[in-house]
């Protein structure tokens with residue numbers, strides 16, 4: 261996958277499939293499944309690190325997860341979320357953080373949230389030679405300032421504000437955008453006016469692609485799922501059953517069985533006994 265091929269997919273109206281991954285095995289699964297793009301999302305804060313929101317996750321934590329995902333990927337584009345507090349202060353801060361994700365973790369691109377000051381940050385990172393994905397609509401890093409985890413663009417005024425951010429990010433040089441939790445009619449109105457790929461999550465069917473959180477789509481995450489989540493598997497229960505079966509086997513001496521044991525030559529075990 262290349263940035264040019266992404267644009268090509270949009271032009272040909274071939275939907276782009278993106279999924280999050282946060283480590284080596286989840287990246288390998290994304291690779292084997294043949295998705296187009298992988299996002300090391302700061303949703304990792306909640307799905308793999310157990311924080312209550314995406315706000316507390318640190319650059320070092322995200323770098324470790326991104327580097328692990330990189331080692332499991334060859335084909336899809338790897339986009340890494342810059343965490344809250346790691347890019348907003350200045351262009352210098354934003355470029356320095358983005359460079360760490362490319363140099364230390366092997367990201368192909370970074371993603372930042374919101375319009376506003378993030379537009380200039382995006383422009384600075386792109387100018388430094390690093391592709392940037394924008395993210396508008398519901399922006400979890402700043403949920404407190406947009407009325408919480410709620411859809412954005414339900415009123416005409418709000419939809420126009422989302423569009424202004426989207427267009428500004430495109431003008432700043434973003435190669436693609438995420439639309440999160442935006443009413444479909446608002447998305448429908450914006451799509452003809454945007455010439456870069458838009459990847460939706462809870463933004464209806466009109467976007468150029470979709471993204472879902474790995475743990476949500478596989479049914480691993482034990483928490484309240486958003487309206488837009490579709491579960492393609494329910495892996496949490498079989499995972500619990502498997503670990504419980506193992507614990508039961510240990511406690512009842514059914515594991516390990518003879519086939520799990522290492523052997524020793526009879527002569528050697530006789531020498532040992534002697």
Ligand code: KIV
Pocket residue numbers: 280299300301302303304341438440461471472473
């Ligand atoms: O962190 C994340 O997983 C995201 C996607 C939901 C777009 O930003």
Ligand code: NA
Pocket residue numbers: 301302303314341
């Ligand atoms: Na994110």
